Amino acid sequence: MSDAYVVGDPDGLSPLLVAVRDAIARELHAQVALRGERIELADLPEVSYQVTIQVERALRLWRPGPPPRGEARSEAG
Numbered sequence: 683m684s685d686a687y688v689v690g691d692p693d694g695l696s697p698l699l700v701a702v703r704d705a706i707a708r709e710l711h712a713q714v715a716l717r718g719e720r721i722e723l724a725d726l727p728e729v730s731y732q733v734t735i736q737v738e739r740a741l742r743l744w745r746p747g748p749p750p751r752g753e754a755r756s757e758a759g
Contacts, residue, residue: 705740709733
């Protein structure tokens, strides 16, 4: 793996993986809130689907380099 993937990120994740991690976290947070702080086993297929949609969106919108000044990349979409 190139050093470019880990430069400047203290947790060692590439900027793309940071965007994916953030998309997953946002969607899981939303799903837990929608479902009364609890995700039932029967809900996992729908939750997984929604997480996948958000990851796909993050990948589609992601561009290398820093986001434009004053704009958070993860907010797009």
